[in-house]
Amino acid sequence: MNSEPPPTSTARRTGRLWPAALCAAAVLLPLLADAAAKAQPAPMSFAAAGDAIRTHTLANGLQVIVWPDHRVPSVALFNWVHVGSRNEGTGTTGLAHFFEHMMFKGTARRPEGEFDRLMEANGARNNASTSQDVTVYQDWFPRSALELVFDLESDRLANLSFEPQSVEKEREVVYSERRLRIEDSNPAFLDEQVQATAFLAHPYRIPTIGWPSDIRSWTLDDLQGFYHRWYAPNNCTLVLVGDVEPEQVFALAEKYYGSIPRGPAAQPVRTVEPEQTGERRFTIERNGQNPLVQIAWHAIAADDPRAPALNLLQTILTAGDASRLHRLLVEDRKLAVEVDSGWSEGFDPNTYSVYATLAEGASPAQFEQALYAELAHVLDAGVTPQELSRARNQVAAAFWRGVSTLDGKARLLGEYAVLHGDYRKLFAAPAAYERASGAEVLAAAREVFKPEHRTVGVLLPRAGVEH
Amino acid sequence: MLALTLLAGVSGAVAGAGDNLNVPVPVHQRETLGNGLRLILVPRHDIPLVAFDLLLRGGARFDPPGRAGTAALVADLLTHGAGARDAYAFADAVEGAGGFFDAEAREEAIQVRGQFLARDSLLMLELLGDAVLRPHFAPEELENLRARRIEGLKAGKASAPQSLLPSYGRALLFAGHAYGRPVGGSEQSLAQITRAELSGYYAAQTGADRATLVIAGDFNPARISRQVAAVFGAWSRAPAALPPLAEPTRVHGRRVLLVDAPGSAQTYLWLANVGLPRRYPHRAALNISSTAFGGSFGSMLNQELRVKAGLSYDASASFNRGTVAGEFAISSFTQTENTARALELALATLARLRHDGLDAARIDSARSYLLGQYPLALETVTDWAVAFAELDLYGLPESYIGQFGTELAKVDTGAIRAVIDEAYPAAEDLDIVLIGDAARIRDAAAKFGPVTTMPLAAPNFSPAADTR
Numbered sequence: 034m035n036s037e038p039p040p041t042s043t044a045r046r047t048g049r050l051w052p053a054a055l056c057a058a059a060v061l062l063p064l065l066a067d068a069a070a071k072a073q074p075a076p077m078s079f080a081a082a083g084d085a086i087r088t089h090t091l092a093n094g095l096q097v098i099v100w101p102d103h104r105v106p107s108v109a110l111f112n113w114v115h116v117g118s119r120n121e122g123t124g125t126t127g128l129a130h131f132f133e134h135m136m137f138k139g140t141a142r143r144p145e146g147e148f149d150r151l152m153e154a155n156g157a158r159n160n161a162s163t164s165q166d167v168t169v170y171q172d173w174f175p176r177s178a179l180e181l182v183f184d185l186e187s188d189r190l191a192n193l194s195f196e197p198q199s200v201e202k203e204r205e206v207v208y209s210e211r212r213l214r215i216e217d218s219n220p221a222f223l224d225e226q227v228q229a230t231a232f233l234a235h236p237y238r239i240p241t242i243g244w245p246s247d248i249r250s251w252t253l254d255d256l257q258g259f260y261h262r263w264y265a266p267n268n269c270t271l272v273l274v275g276d277v278e279p280e281q282v283f284a285l286a287e288k289y290y291g292s293i294p295r296g297p298a299a300q301p302v303r304t305v306e307p308e309q310t311g312e313r314r315f316t317i318e319r320n321g322q323n324p325l326v327q328i329a330w331h332a333i334a335a336d337d338p339r340a341p342a343l344n345l346l347q348t349i350l351t352a353g354d355a356s357r358l359h360r361l362l363v364e365d366r367k368l369a370v371e372v373d374s375g376w377s378e379g380f381d382p383n384t385y386s387v388y389a390t391l392a393e394g395a396s397p398a399q400f401e402q403a404l405y406a407e408l409a410h411v412l413d414a415g416v417t418p419q420e421l422s423r424a425r426n427q428v429a430a431a432f433w434r435g436v437s438t439l440d441g442k443a444r445l446l447g448e449y450a451v452l453h454g455d456y457r458k459l460f461a462a463p464a465a466y467e468r469a470s471g472a473e474v475l476a477a478a479r480e481v482f483k484p485e486h487r488t489v490g491v492l493l494p495r496a497g498v499e500h
Numbered sequence: 501m502l503a504l505t506l507l508a509g510v511s512g513a514v515a516g517a518g519d520n521l522n523v524p525v526p527v528h529q530r531e532t533l534g535n536g537l538r539l540i541l542v543p544r545h546d547i548p549l550v551a552f553d554l555l556l557r558g559g560a561r562f563d564p565p566g567r568a569g570t571a572a573l574v575a576d577l578l579t580h581g582a583g584a585r586d587a588y589a590f591a592d593a594v595e596g597a598g599g600f601f602d603a604e605a606r607e608e609a610i611q612v613r614g615q616f617l618a619r620d621s622l623l624m625l626e627l628l629g630d631a632v633l634r635p636h637f638a639p640e641e642l643e644n645l646r647a648r649r650i651e652g653l654k655a656g657k658a659s660a661p662q663s664l665l666p667s668y669g670r671a672l673l674f675a676g677h678a679y680g681r682p683v684g685g686s687e688q689s690l691a692q693i694t695r696a697e698l699s700g701y702y703a704a705q706t707g708a709d710r711a712t713l714v715i716a717g718d719f720n721p722a723r724i725s726r727q728v729a730a731v732f733g734a735w736s737r738a739p740a741a742l743p744p745l746a747e748p749t750r751v752h753g754r755r756v757l758l759v760d761a762p763g764s765a766q767t768y769l770w771l772a773n774v775g776l777p778r779r780y781p782h783r784a785a786l787n788i789s790s791t792a793f794g795g796s797f798g799s800m801l802n803q804e805l806r807v808k809a810g811l812s813y814d815a816s817a818s819f820n821r822g823t824v825a826g827e828f829a830i831s832s833f834t835q836t837e838n839t840a841r842a843l844e845l846a847l848a849t850l851a852r853l854r855h856d857g858l859d860a861a862r863i864d865s866a867r868s869y870l871l872g873q874y875p876l877a878l879e880t881v882t883d884w885a886v887a888f889a890e891l892d893l894y895g896l897p898e899s900y901i902g903q904f905g906t907e908l909a910k911v912d913t914g915a916i917r918a919v920i921d922e923a924y925p926a927a928e929d930l931d932i933v934l935i936g937d938a939a940r941i942r943d944a945a946a947k948f949g950p951v952t953t954m955p956l957a958a959p960n961f962s963p964a965a966d967t968r
Contacts, residue, residue, distance in 0.1 A: 156872015202810035321658030430598030
């Protein structure tokens with residue numbers, strides 16, 4: 034049935050390493066309540082939901098956003114560092130993610146292990162994730178641990194130490210993560226290849242976990258250089274949600290972060306991906322039983338005004354059992370056992386991908402043919418008013434689910450503050466979705482689904498494998 | 501601003517108890533319909549959502565012999581055509597309202613869950629009534645869902661081998677017991693299930709006196725109570741009362757099941773024995789011990805395998821507790837050539853726990869961690885619907901949630917020592933499952949016990965054909 038509200042992550046220090054993971058999030062991100070509000074007044078209007086939010090920027094450039102919520106005696110603190118694998122280069126791919134792991138090691142003030150020991154002893158859980166665009170450090174804790182968490186977070190931002198021994202051990206941990214997430218996973222392996230093929234120039238071609246040879250060869254100097262270049266208060270957005278008061282948080286921010294010097298201005302990613310001028314295609318063989326197909330088209334950036342229309346299109350195409358592509362390709366034609374699609378909303382234009390798992394022995398060519406015919410039908414006739422209404426209600430409900438937890442609020446606020454440029458856009462999104470018309474959804478489809486802009490990756494089960 | 505007033509009102513209640521260790525159980529009401537259906541209503545108005553959790557006691561334990569996956573397919577079919585709606589119309593009604601609606605089988609229940617915008621609560625009840633009382637079991641939907649489950653199992657082997665460890669492990673550890681059957685079925689058993697078997701299961705294993713329905717969220721309790729009575733009042737009782745489950749018995753000595761995944765980049769490990777039931781009386785001490793041993797980043801297992809040795813991205817251990825004892829299992833993964841080293845380290849860490857126990861600092865840390873984290877699992881209306889339903893399924897009192905903090909505070913080193921002696925198996929008494937490249941790890945595996953090998957591509961989860 035419909036996608037389930039995301040559970041609180043239990044994974045530790047995982048990276049959001051491939052677009053499939055981002056897509057699931059993308060469905061839930063941009064959200065609104067106007068559809069709901071118009072039908073019947075809700076007890077809380079979306080526009081008013083964020084009235085209690087306060088922000089403060091320190092002299093060193095650290096932006097702090099606080100959303101008080103006293104329903105449980107707990108706090109979520111997310112530090113959004115504006116660096117991801119799009120800021121990496123040849124030879125040091127995966128460095129942003131590896132650095133994320135190193136941030137849990139020792140500092141000049143505290144030996145390795147103290148960070149986690151103190152967190153757990155005071156009731157706090159933590160995690161972090163790295164994407165193509167950002168690195169996010171997350172802490173969930175009882176309000177009694179608030180000052181300790183400020184102390185620990187500011188300490189590692191300012192005073193991280195680099196012990197050669199712990200670098201080598203963590204290198205093995207990251208390689209284990211790569212084996213788990215990429216090398217023993219056919220969908221993730223295919224996605225890595227598709228992304229690297231779709232982008233020739235822009236660093237979105239880089240897998241966030243890093244190419245194997247680079248994981249093997251990062252140096253201490255690389256790590257230190259990365260730290261000094263990116264980990265500065267003016268390159269961070271600190272989001273706190275929960276049982277706190279803004280003035281108390283701002284005072285703690287001044288106390289613990291105020292003396293950290295401003296760092297160099299972040300270097301922009303200058304490279305713009307040149308327009309793709311013809312389809313790219315490859316086939317790989319791997320152990321397994323099911324063929325996989327992934328097709329990626331160049332799309333738009335997170336702050337593009339067409340984003341609401343593209344997200345509605347995504348919902349119409351693949352969100353739930355009533356969605357168009359599921360209906361056609363899984364239920365009616367039985368060409369796939371699962372079909373999904375999504376778009377990574379980032380600083381720069383990323384790809385929109387359709388992912389499919391086919392039944393054993395099924396034909397990728399037939400699947401592609403049926404998919405393209407249906408997309409041609411969308412480009413010709415557009416989407417129906419019923420589909421548009423269903424999609425609007427799905428994103429409206431997803432908003433309320435998103436703001437029903439401290440974790441969801443911290444994620445949404447950070448995504449809008451960092452990737453969309455202003456947290457207030459979260460609360461303006463409902464109107465934007467309500468305004469997005471069928472014509473705009475059609476325009477978004479026409480913008481994205483151009484044959485010359487697509488990369489097709491096919492994964493076939495290796496011949497001769499004993500079943 | 502109404503919203504903020506409401507939030508502040510709620511916060512008053514919680515903040516007053518904030519320095520209390522316990523999460524207060526929310527105001528709720530209970531009633532039992534004439535046909536035996538138990539209803540629990542948990543009103544809460546801070547966000548315009550309504551969630552429900554309906555548990556039908558029974559579940560996969562009543563799958564016929566050789567037909568694992570029967571309850572799972574029954575659950576799938578509840579939402580694929582029911583009442584006046586075919587599968588598409590049902591999905592369209594759910595998604596058209598921005599709702600979520602799902603049914604799935606577990607070992608001891610079929611669980612139907614959902615969440616809707618508050619304005620759609622009547623639609624929600626209508627869909628729930630149709631799904632539970634009037635499913636179509638349409639033959640073409642059965643074939644679709646059967647094929648998707650079978651292909652999903654095959655695809656899982658090539659995308660997330662770690663997720664399959666419990667299926668292989670439980671088939672070995674609980675052989676002959678209901679807990680040993682794969683709830684979602686195997687490729688082989690799914691292929692053999694008939695529509696008549698599904699109808700037979702539905703007739704025998706569902707009924708109002710097997711059901712508990714919890715509704716939590718933004719609704720009027722008096723009104724929704726009347727609506728529930730109208731939807732479910734005529735539901736008949738199940739033909740028979742639930743028989744008790746047999747107590748599983750612990751294994752002695754070691755056995756190794758090697759699941760051959762040629763070309764696998766690493767080995768996935770699972771080490772287990774029979775653990776404890778949900779109603780184990782020393783649950784706070786158990787949770788502290790399992791958090792300290794394998795339930796957090798700073799736990800003994802993760803420290804040894806990941807932080808100190810760099811052998812794995814993750815190592816953990818947990819107790820899966822049902823009406824009767826489920827498994828205690830350690831789980832991790834490591835580069836193929838480090839298989840023996842990781843296994844030895846896991847075993848040595850378990851032996852160290854049993855020999856040395858936990859020191860006061862570790863106990864206090866795990867206690868604080870649980871106290872700090874448990875409110876975060878009870879935030880949403882869905883969290884509360886699930887929490888009340890689980891208490892009911894296992895016959896636990898509300899104090900299981902409402903006094904958890906107090907219980908954690910009472911645990912001392914003596915209680916921890918007693919739990920370790922009672923709950924954790926000796927390192928010599930374990931069933932071990934390894935998914936990995938057999939050609940490269942067979943010799944390493946043999947150091948840990950007699951090895952049985954089966955291919956990952958086999959259509960079931962145990963080396964003997966699944967004929968139970």
